[in-house]
Amino acid sequence: KQEVTQIPAALSVPEGENLVLNCSFTDSAIYNLQWFRQDPGKGLTSLLLIQSSQREQTSGRLNASLDKSSGRSTLYIAASQPGDSATYLCADGGNNAGNNRKLIWGLGTSLAVNP
Amino acid sequence: EAGVAQSPRYKIIEKRQSVAFWCNPISGHATLYWYQQILGQGPKLLIQFQNNGVVDDSQLPKDRFSAERLKGVDSTLKIQPAKLEDSAVYLCASGSSFTQYFGPGTRLTVL
Numbered sequence: 001k002q003e004v005t006q007i008p009a010a011l012s013v014p015e016g017e018n019l020v021l022n023c024s025f026t027d028s029a030i031y032n033l034q035w036f037r038q039d040p041g042k043g044l045t046s047l048l049l050i051q052s053s054q055r056e057q058t059s060g061r062l063n064a065s066l067d068k069s070s071g072r073s074t075l076y077i078a079a080s081q082p083g084d085s086a087t088y089l090c091a092d093g094g095n096n097a098g099n100n101r102k103l104i105w106g107l108g109t110s111l112a113v114n115p
Numbered sequence: 116e117a118g119v120a121q122s123p124r125y126k127i128i129e130k131r132q133s134v135a136f137w138c139n140p141i142s143g144h145a146t147l148y149w150y151q152q153i154l155g156q157g158p159k160l161l162i163q164f165q166n167n168g169v170v171d172d173s174q175l176p177k178d179r180f181s182a183e184r185l186k187g188v189d190s191t192l193k194i195q196p197a198k199l200e201d202s203a204v205y206l207c208a209s210g211s212s213f214t215q216y217f218g219p220g221t222r223l224t225v226l
Binding site: 004034036041042043044045046049089091102103105106107108 | 119
């Protein structure tokens with residue numbers, strides 16, 4: 001059974017700090033890995049998707065990396081802001097091509113950025 | 116581009132009552148997913164549709180949950196009768212092979 005683990009479960013930092021969220025996966029044949037943001041009681045917003053052939057993706061202050069050999073992905077947030085406070089989830093996109101792909105989810109890291 | 120729409124946003128019912136959720140996916144997306152997310156956990160896939168056919172419903176509690184996607188567009192998820200442990204956020208997503216786009220979710224509280 002494939003699994004995704006996120007560490008830490010919760011993180012509290014002062015505003016302006018650079019931070020790293022970690023995601024580990026057991027799927028050696030991962031197709032892609034996706035990072036999502038979830039605000040309390042809300043749906044999920046896709047942040048970054050990294051295909052298995054890629055090593056990283058960047059969007060604004062966010063940078064996600066993928067290391068298939070070690071089974072790790074990191075989400076780097078530069079110059080954190082209070083508006084970044086949310087839960088960040090990573091999901092393994094599975095190893096089946098096509099439409100029959102089931103996302104395998106971590107439990108998320110709850111981030112609080114303090115003014 | 117309009118996103119995935121869901122309604123209602125919030126629902127409070129008593130146990131043993133019935134409830135239904137509605138989802139309208141992004142136009143042109145053939146794949147539609149329903150997830151259940153219990154507080155503090157990752158989303159759990161309940162059912163996946165490809166057009167109006169079911170691809171995966173292995174984790175759908177079929178004794179009380181049902182879902183349909185008529186005409187391959189809108190979808191409804193029903194719970195009948197509800198139990199206390201059904202309290203969760205129900206997320207609908209649509210997408211392609213590469214990524215899924217999520218709606219705002221419906222928060223269900225069963226008393």
